[in-house]
Amino acid sequence: MDDSETMRYIRLSDHPFARNQATASQPIHPGQVIFATLPLTTALLPSTEGQRCDNCHCLANDRVALLKCSGCASFWYCGVNCQITHWKAHHRRICKAYNRYTISSGYQALPVNEKVDAMLLSQLLVQVFPKDDFSLPPLAGNDPLVSVFFDLLQGPTHANIPGLCRTSKSADVPQHIARECFSRFGNNNFVLHSHLNTFAHGVYPLASRLFNHSCIPNCVVKYRITRGEPVKMEIVSLHEIAAGEEITIPYLDPALPYETRQNALQANYGFRCACLLCTFEKRIHPIPSLPQNTEEFAALTKQLQTFTEDEDETQDVPLMLSMPAQLYPLLNESYLPELSEQFSHSSHEGEYETALLTGRNLLALYKVLYHRNFPQIGMHALELAKTAWNAVVTAGPDTPPSQLQRFEEQAISSLTTARRVLQNYGPEGDEGGPLEEILVLQELLEEGRKP
Secondary structure, three states: OOHHHOOOOEEEEOOOOOOOEEEEOOOEOOOOEEEEEOOOEEEEOHHHEOOEOOOOOOEOOOOOOOEEOOOOOOOEEOOHHHHHHHHHHOHHHOHHHHHHHHOOHHHHOOOHHHHHHHHHHHHHHHHHOOOOOOOOOOOOOOOHHHHHHHHOOOOOOOOOOOOOOOOOOOOOOOHHHHHHHHHHHOOOEEEEEEOOEEEEEEEOHHHHHHOEEOOOOOEEEEEEOOOOOOOEEEEEEOOOEOOOOEOEEOOOOOOOOHHHHHHHHHHHHOOOOOOHHHHHHHHHOOOOOOOOOHHHHHHHHHHHHHHHHOOOOOOOOOHHHHOOHHHHHHHOOOHHHHHHHHHHHHHHOOOHHHHHHHHHHHHHHHHHHOOOOOHHHHHHHHHHHHHHHHHHHOOOOOOOHHHHHHHHHHHHHHHHHHHHHHHHHOOOEOOOOHHHHHHHHHHHHHHHOOO
């Protein structure tokens, strides 16, 4: 999708509560990339620094060697072009002060996310006010994203803003200017991820301006990493969207507990969500406790699997809205993290029978907590398929044929779900990843089933 097609599928119209809403200008099919935009600025997480280019964020590998900045020795680039681009954008004003800044007690005391925010704000102020002319609104120059950024509504007032990284030669940024910028970006930055693994934060003003939140969105965000270029954000549809229907994305993980979502949305964005899912969860809140009786608990999880296996893939209404009331205890906020931990532990320890049992329960829960075609469903289904395949290839000679067949059938079933969901999501992030893993596993399963 090129710049001329950015708004091809979108029309901005009035919204009864929000500022505006992006609606579909024509029917949209599942898996369509309906919008693409570039960032105003991005910053890597501290844990990924030195592993990725600080400009384009491509990952170092056998073919890509990173070279460090000769000034601060703390920023890394995949080539001269990225280094020059980053230098001109903001690094020339930050380079000499960066190491002193990051070892300061104020910076070290910040949580990880706020450290990234501090760097984003420092870079943003350099880009927006390159000549230390702090008049508002600033001149956009050749970057229309600056104008879009200052058209964003200010979020909830922050009592404190993170300290800034600026060289001693540059003028001090007036506090009200820094606060003005932070109030627009602090609640409008995006978490960049590759194969759902977070690696950076970024400011994408046009996406912030256009798309409202829903806990049952019809679109999700993905990022395309191309060496030497800014990380492009793409909005991809999860299912059919009718002309005139609002296009929504999730601002946070829809699987978070109801109260957690509401509190986060209120604190960060100044609203409480009233989507169908939140309205339903509010009605059944508080969630009943999980049963302590082992047999009763097992019966519930089996019933949940049966309920989700009968999923109608043409139905756009979330499964949670039609689940039987006796299954509500499985929505308890303690169940998902416990189940995830059990699956991860048993899978990595080679306890495949246990892993497959908990993995199936987790997949069923994901289908309830996430809307259809949500990428997290596909990623877990792929992990479940790989676990089942590992159970096949590590089975001992005394393993009954019926058990091997059960493992293979589990692998095939999970892989089918993974392929459907992740092909809809499409290519994203770094090279390789889930789509290639699906092809490899599919070949292994086909080879293993030959007579």
